[in-house]
Amino acid sequence: MRFLSVLPLAALQALAAVADESLSDNIIHPQQQKEAFNTSEIPRAPLPWGRVNFLHTSDTHGWLDGHANVPSWGADWGDFVSFVAHMKDKALRMKVDLLLIDSGDFHDGGGLSDSTSPKGAVSDSIFESIDYDVVTIGNHGVRTGAEALNIHHNLSRVFGDQFLTSNVDVKANGILKSIGHRYRAFQTRKGLRIVAFGVTINDPVLRDLANTEVYSAEWMFHQSWFGEAMGQEADLYVLVGHAPTYASCLDPKKDNPLVCLRDRIRKETDKPIQLFGGHAHHRNFTCYDDKSSGIESGKYCDTVGWVALNEVSSPAWSGAQTLLGDDARPNKTCARGNQGDIRDTPYLLDRRYVDWNRVSFAYHTGDLDSRDTGSPPVLASFDTPLGRKVTDDISKARHLLNLTHFLGCAREDYCFNCKKVGQDGNIYELLKDALSDTVAQKDRATTPRVVISNDGTIRDNIYQGPFMTGDAYAVVPFPNHFQYIANMPCSDFKKMTSHLPTMQQVSCIDDSERHHHDYSAITKEGHSPDLQSHLDLRSVMDDHSDDHQATFPQRNGQQKQYSPGYTTHDALGNDGDDTIHSSIIESERYMKLFWANASFPTPSHYPPSFDVVFTNYLAKKILDALNKIGAPYTDKDVVDYLPRAYTSRDVLVDYTARHWGQDIKNCPIKRPEDRGPPN
Numbered sequence: 001m002r003f004l005s006v007l008p009l010a011a012l013q014a015l016a017a018v019a020d021e022s023l024s025d026n027i028i029h030p031q032q033q034k035e036a037f038n039t040s041e042i043p044r045a046p047l048p049w050g051r052v053n054f055l056h057t058s059d060t061h062g063w064l065d066g067h068a069n070v071p072s073w074g075a076d077w078g079d080f081v082s083f084v085a086h087m088k089d090k091a092l093r094m095k096v097d098l099l100l101i102d103s104g105d106f107h108d109g110g111g112l113s114d115s116t117s118p119k120g121a122v123s124d125s126i127f128e129s130i131d132y133d134v135v136t137i138g139n140h141g142v143r144t145g146a147e148a149l150n151i152h153h154n155l156s157r158v159f160g161d162q163f164l165t166s167n168v169d170v171k172a173n174g175i176l177k178s179i180g181h182r183y184r185a186f187q188t189r190k191g192l193r194i195v196a197f198g199v200t201i202n203d204p205v206l207r208d209l210a211n212t213e214v215y216s217a218e219w220m221f222h223q224s225w226f227g228e229a230m231g232q233e234a235d236l237y238v239l240v241g242h243a244p245t246y247a248s249c250l251d252p253k254k255d256n257p258l259v260c261l262r263d264r265i266r267k268e269t270d271k272p273i274q275l276f277g278g279h280a281h282h283r284n285f286t287c288y289d290d291k292s293s294g295i296e297s298g299k300y301c302d303t304v305g306w307v308a309l310n311e312v313s314s315p316a317w318s319g320a321q322t323l324l325g326d327d328a329r330p331n332k333t334c335a336r337g338n339q340g341d342i343r344d345t346p347y348l349l350d351r352r353y354v355d356w357n358r359v360s361f362a363y364h365t366g367d368l369d370s371r372d373t374g375s376p377p378v379l380a381s382f383d384t385p386l387g388r389k390v391t392d393d394i395s396k397a398r399h400l401l402n403l404t405h406f407l408g409c410a411r412e413d414y415c416f417n418c419k420k421v422g423q424d425g426n427i428y429e430l431l432k433d434a435l436s437d438t439v440a441q442k443d444r445a446t447t448p449r450v451v452i453s454n455d456g457t458i459r460d461n462i463y464q465g466p467f468m469t470g471d472a473y474a475v476v477p478f479p480n481h482f483q484y485i486a487n488m489p490c491s492d493f494k495k496m497t498s499h500l501p502t503m504q505q506v507s508c509i510d511d512s513e514r515h516h517h518d519y520s521a522i523t524k525e526g527h528s529p530d531l532q533s534h535l536d537l538r539s540v541m542d543d544h545s546d547d548h549q550a551t552f553p554q555r556n557g558q559q560k561q562y563s564p565g566y567t568t569h570d571a572l573g574n575d576g577d578d579t580i581h582s583s584i585i586e587s588e589r590y591m592k593l594f595w596a597n598a599s600f601p602t603p604s605h606y607p608p609s610f611d612v613v614f615t616n617y618l619a620k621k622i623l624d625a626l627n628k629i630g631a632p633y634t635d636k637d638v639v640d641y642l643p644r645a646y647t648s649r650d651v652l653v654d655y656t657a658r659h660w661g662q663d664i665k666n667c668p669i670k671r672p673e674d675r676g677p678p679n
Helices: 009-016 021-025 077-094 123-127 145-153 155-162 217-221 224-230 257-268 358-365 385-400 427-438 469-475 490-497 542-551 616-628 648-659
Strands: 052-057 097-102 134-136 168-172 175-178 183-187 193-200 212-214 236-242 273-277 283-289 292-297 303-309 349-355 406-410 449-454 465-468 482-489 593-598 609-615
Touching: 052 077, 052 273, 052 292, 077 097, 077 358, 077 385, 097 236, 123 385, 134 155, 134 193, 134 236, 145 155, 145 168, 155 183, 183 224, 193 224, 193 257, 217 257, 236 257, 257 273, 257 283, 257 292, 273 283, 273 303, 292 303, 292 349, 349 358, 406 469, 406 648, 427 449, 427 593, 427 648, 449 616, 465 469, 469 648, 482 490, 482 616, 490 609, 490 616, 609 616
Parallel strands: 052 097, 097 134, 193 236, 236 273, 273 292, 449 609
Antiparallel strands: 052 303, 168 175, 168 212, 183 193, 283 292, 303 349, 406 465, 449 593, 482 609
16 A cells, blocks of 8 residues: 555645635534535445455546535545545455456546646545545547646556556657556455456547557557556456447447457457446446446446456465355356356356545445434444544645635526426526626626536536535636627528527527427426436436335335435446436437527517627637537637636636625525425
């Protein structure tokens, strides 16, 4: 285990320069961050343990301070550090292996990572307090060459040969170099021989093409180091990828490098292969054959994935031949899913998705006072010295980076997956109000305008309770400035939008076809099914929620109300979620592009001409659409609408400060018992 000071001295000294008296009562808060709340919901059963076990994280995106307003995800990185330490101790006592895996994307989401320059200057040092066995980079690590180079010089060097980038390079001094190591061949504490790779998907739209390179799976297969890796003795192949596990590989030159790598290895050996995916931001488990499978473990520090493999054979194994203790054993197989006779299928496994909170962590480490059936307290024995230090450092950093500044009180949840399009509580409807209210040039505030945005502007929900500066970073992490084309004719705008991915209606004053289309479905009462898109193998499947409730008896004969959350159906069945929740509408999505109207003389009618305002991220799409209709607009017609210092990240900050209540003492969150099923 590396010795880690967590926050480097230089970073603390720099932060201390802006310290204030708010730190005086904020030294150590062992129960996560002091603004956070513990859940009262207990996991449904102990974790199954096998000979080799894995804890998996992915897409943390800087969320190391936890989710203060969501008890199910209230733990911080210090709590996770303590959890990992206890789980490692348990693995030692059981004489089995426990490995730690992360599938990348460390930034672009949380204020702890994004409020510094470079991104991760503080959060990366906190992340490093977990001694991962295999870690890889995500597509958000190569958005700029500077960020990729920073990861190469810092995170990669801290983790050494545990940081794998089998297909990712960064330009250093004009030469492309692998950000980390290409592969790792190692033996576990109990002697299991593992060969590991780490890959990420190519995102050419957002990647810094001049200073980074992401190669195809086909490229990897022709490298000498790949042949060297495949020549190593292995009992198990571990493939860590910032890529979905469910996307198939038809062409190794362009398809999912994670699954393509699995397919190639399977052609050469029948040894077990375990995949750890990411990027899709949900929970999922995929079976490929009877000895290869893959897990995805949520996002934003809301999930810790657990995988237990029971029958990985190895001539070098020195661990327990028969597992000790009364813990459950893996009893599932990818050969026949979760059904049928498995006696003739020796390769058994299981998985679990653990909610990111102290109650769940303490339950699985034996540090929960189970005598209290109401809100069971976490015992003091749970918090390790390093875990306490990490929590303390996070708390200091949040205050010194001004992430705990109170902006306003959210009186309800605003989300993109618990309310349908057009309903109050859908976060995009809130953003449209905010855009029309805040994005106004002083000299043209009375000029009619539309303000265009895209669904990717929003990365997370706003939860009922205090809305802080750190939450604003999390909800809108990308700071795009506003540009515009002045006085565009309504007819041009309507034709332009027909070439953009949107479903909003445009009714010009002289438009004789104004009422030809029925958009009544997009109202406060419902939504058009055409506006939805669905990912295959999504975590939330409403028709399986009854399976959860039927499986587990209710306490004292009472029907228990579960809080909304993940209700996962995957390749192994419906029992993967560690804590039972009522289902949410996770497959709901908004229009790709949408806009807010402001200063219209008649709200329901578009005037003959108006300003068309948009983020700089959308400028090329807007001009391309105008060119398709033959409208005479060029780059010269696109000018800044507001000073570039004002960005999309400021919109909700300003709006909430103007319109939401400022009484933090009268700003309750929703407890799990109060949330109930969604509307």
